[in-house]
Amino acid sequence: MPLRFVEPAAEAYGFPLVIGQLLNSCLLTARDNEIVYRDRSRFTYPAFRDRLGRLASGLAGLGAGEGSTVAVMDWDSHRYLECYFAVPMMGAVIQTVNVRLPPAQVALTLAEARAEVILVHRDFLPLLEAALPGLAGVKAVVLIADGVDLPAPAWAAIEYETLLERASPDYPFRDFDENAVATTFFTTGTTGRPKGVSFTHRQIVLHTLACCGMFGASRRRGLGIDDVYMPLTPMFHVHAWGMPYVATMLGLKQVYPGRYDPTLILDLRAREGVTYSHCVPTLLQMVLTVAEARDEDLSGWMMTVGGAALTRALCEAGRRRGLQVVAGYGMSETCPTVIHARSFARDGLDDPAEVAALTLAGAPIPLVATRIVDASMRDLPADGRSQGELVLRAPWLTGGYVADADASDALWRGGWLHTQDVAVRHPDGAIQIRDRLKDVIKSGGEWLCSVTMEDIVAELDEVGDVAVVGVPDALWGERPVAVLVPAPGATVTAERVDACLDAAIAAGALSRYARVGRIAILDALPKTSVGKIDKKALRLLLADGTL
Template sequence: MLRGMMMGTPLLVTSVLRHAALYHADTEIVSRTTEGPIHRHSYADAWARAQRLANALAALGLQPGDRVGTLAWNGYRHLECYYAIGGSGMVCHTINPRLFPEQIAYIVNHAEDRVLFADLTFIPLLEGIADHLKGVKAIVVMTDAANMPASSLPNLLCYEDLLAEQPDRFDWPELDENTACGMCYTSGTTGNPKGVLYSHRSALLHAMAACLPDVFDLSASDVVLPVVPMFHVNAWGIPYAAPMVGAKLVFPGPKLDGASLHELFEAERVTNTAGVPTVWLALLNWLHANGKTLGTLRRVAIGGSACPPMMIQRFRELGVEVLHAWGMTETSPLGLANMPKGKHAGMDADSSLALASKQGRPICGIELRVVDAAGVDVPRDGTSFGRLLVRGAWVCGGYFGVEASPAHETMPGWFETGDVVTMDADGYVQIVDRTKDVIKSGGEWISSIDLENIAVGHPAVAEAAAIAIPDEKWGERPLLVVVVKEGASLTKEDLLAVFEGKVAKWCIPDDVRFVETLPHTATGKLLKSKIRELAGA
C-alpha cells in the first residue's frame, strides 16, 4: 500500500482558537453575563485568556487526562474553559444543571471530576450536593473578586483572580488527535446518565461539517448566537465552528426569554442561531404579542426534538429560513440536516413545508441504516419504517466507564439510536417516533410525533403529547395530553376534528386530557415516561 506524503499535523481544538486569534483578531465575542452587564472582547483576547487559564489549571496541579467539570451558561468564560481545558490535554466535562441534583452528583463522581468551574447561578445547587462530591478538590466561581459569593463551599476560588496570576503564554502540548477533549452525559431518562467522550479529532471534523452551506452555513461575515446550551453537547459544536470561520459570537447567558433574545438579535445584528423548539415557540409568541420582527436573522437551526411544521411556517413568514436538524449526545450531535436540493426549486408551498419538516439528509461523515426487526435494511421509499442505525467519525463507539456498550450489541459497528424512521431515495429521514414511544395499535404503528404536530397546529393548543394507553381489543390506543394557550378555550371534540382527513381514522386519538403543564427532560424534550405516569393516575 502506498502511503500519502502529507504532513501528519494532528487535528486539535487549540488550532481553532489560534487561527481565530491570528486572522480574526478583532472579531467580537459578546456575552450577556450572569452579573448583568454585556461583556465585549475579541478572539485575540480570548486566545490570551485561554492561555492564562491553561497556566492556572497547571498551577492547580491538574494533569493530562483529568476531568474538569463546568456548570455554566453560554458565555465568554465558558468558551475559554472549552479551549484551555481541552487544549491542555484534560477533558472539559460540561454538566447540564437542569438535571436532578442527585443526577448531577452522580455524574460528577462517575466522571471523577477534580475541579469544577461554576457560574454564580449554580453555587446554591453545588452547596446542596457538596457532601456528595467525593473527588472535587476545588470549585472555581466564574466571576471577578467583586462578585464572589459568600458560600459554605470549601476551596472556593475566583476565576478572574486565577487568571490574573498567570502569564498569557502557554506551551500547548502536542497531543494525539484522538485524545479526549470533551465529555457530555446523556440526560438519563432511563437508568443513570452515560458519559460520551469527544476527541479532538471528532470535535474538529464535526465543526467543519457544521460550517457547511447545507448545515449552519457559517462564514466570517456571520453573527452567531447559540441558544442551545454549551452545557449540553457542546452547543451543537458552535463554540468550535464559529471561531473556525471567524464569525462573531454572541452569547445569551442566563436570559433565554423572548424579550432578552430579541434584544440581542437586533442589537448585535445576529444572522444565525440554533436551539430547541420550546425556546423558539416562546420567542415566536413574544414577537407576535409585541408586534416585533427579526431584522437580520436569516437562518435558525432547530433540533433536540421534532419541529412542528407550524413553527417552520411562522419563521418563514418572518423571512427566516429554518434548518431542521437531528442528532444525539452520542453523535456530537449533528447527524442530519435538512436543506432542499436543486431539484426542489419551484416546489409548491405545501410540498416545501412537508420536506422541511423532515429531519434531513445525512451530513458527509455520517452513515445511516434503517433496518427492520430482523436487522434487514428496509426500502428507501419514504414510507417503510425501521430502526435508525448510525456510524461515523464523530459517533461514539462506547460510553465512559462502561465495558460493553448496549447501543452496539444488536448491530456491531453501528450505534442504535432508538429512533423509528423512514428514509426516501434522496436520503431524507423522517423520525416517526422513539422506539419506546411509538404507539402499536392492532399490529400497526402510529407515530406520536405526527399526532403531536397536528395537535399543535390548532390555534388554541400551546403544547401536546401523544402517548399509548392499554386497550383490550387493540393492545394500545393513542391518548392526547394537551396544554391550552392562556386565555383560549378548547373542547375535546373541537381538537379531534382537526385530525379528520390528516391521518387514517384508526390513528385518531381516542381521548384528550387537558393539563396545565407538561413535564420535560433536562434538554427540553417531552418527558413521555412521566406523562404516561400522569395519564395512568
C-alpha cells in the same frame, strides 16, 4: 498487489487533529471580530487567545493537568467558550455539567467523571455545596461571580476573573495524540440513570469540519463568515450541538446570552445583528411569543431546530415573523449533528415544498453513513413509507458509554450505532424521523406515529402545545391520548382533535386507528432538563390517574 504508502520526510509534521488547531486561521483573519457576553463583556479574538493561555495556566496552578477532569457549571457565556478550548488544549478533559438534572444526579455525574477542578457560577453554589462531601477527588473549586461582588465560600480557592488576572497568558500548549479524550458529559437520563459519553479531539475536529460542509448542500443560506452567531442550546448539552467550535474556527462574531430570557434574546439579536442560532422547539415558541407581542420582524435570522420534531405549525409561525427555520437531528451519542434539513427549491421561500423539506430531519451531513433497517438489520426501501430504525456510522460517534459495557454493546449492535429512532427515507434521500421506538403506539396491530399525530393536531388554532402518548388498552393493545396545552383563552375538545385526525386519515396520511377519543389538558407539558417533552413523565401521569 499490496497497498502502497508514501514514505514521509524525516521532519514531516504529523498534524494531529486536536482542538487547538481550530484556532489557526481565525486568530489571523478575524482579529477585529468580537466575542460578546450579554452587556457585560466584549473582546476580540486575540484577547480570547490571551484568556485561553491564562485559563490554562491558572488551572495548572490548581492542580489540573493532562488527563484531569475539569467540570464546568455555568450559564452560556464567554467563559464556557474559553473552557471549550483551554481545557482540552492543555490535555485535560472538560466535563460540561448538566445543571438542570436533579441534585443527586448532578453529584453522581461529578463523581463518575472524577472531577478534580470545578468551575461554578454563583447561581449553582448550593447545588455544588450539597455534592462536595461525596467528591473526594476535588482539588479546587473556582467561583464564577459573574460581575457580582460577593464573598467566596470557604471551600472555593479563587474567583474566575481573579484566576485569569494572576495567571500567565503564555501557557506552553503542546501537541499530543488526537485520540485523547477531550470532552465528557452525561445523557439526560429520561429513561433512568444518566449515561456518560466521551469524545476525542479527532472526533470533535472532524465533526466541526463536517458541520461547515453541511451548509453547502442546500440552496438556502447556511452559516458563513458574514454571520453573527448566538447559541440557544445549553452549552452543557452535547457541546451546544458543536456550533461554538464551528463559529470559532470561522472567526465569527459570537454572542452569548447567559441564562435564557426570551426578551433579552430578542434584544441581543437586534443590538448585535445575530443571524444564526439553534434551539429546541420549546425555546423557539417562547421567543416567537415575545416577538409576536412586540410585533418584531425577525428577518435575516436563521434557526436550526432539534431535540424534538419541528412541526409545520411552528415552522410557519417562525416564517410569518421572517425567521428562517430548519430542522436538524442528532443525539448525545453522536456529538451530535448527523442530519440537517436542506432544500432544493429554486423559487424562493414561498415555494410550496419548502416547509415540507425544511421540517424533515433532512439529509446526512458529510461523512455520515445512514441506514433504515428492520429488526433483523435488513435495509428497507427508500419509499417514504417503510418504517424502521435509523442506524449510523460516522467518524465522531461515541464508542460507547463510560463504565457500561452492556449498554455500549447494545448501542453498537452489528457495527452500526442504534439511534432507537423510527424513521423513513424518501426517494430523494431525505430522512424523516417518525418516532422513538419507546414512543411508538402499537394499536390494532399497527404502528401509530405520535410525531405525525402531534404535527397535525398542532395546526389547530386552539392548541398551544401537544404530545401524543400511548396508554394500555385491553382490546387494542394501546390507544393514543392527546395531552394538550390550550392556546391562551381557547378551549379544546376531543371531538375537534379527532376531526382533524379524521381528515388526515381520509387523505392517507395516518392509519385508521389514529383517533384519540380522549384528551388530557395541562397548563404546561413536562420537559426534560434540555427542554424536550418528557413522554415518560406523561405516561406515568396517565397511568396513576393524575390526568
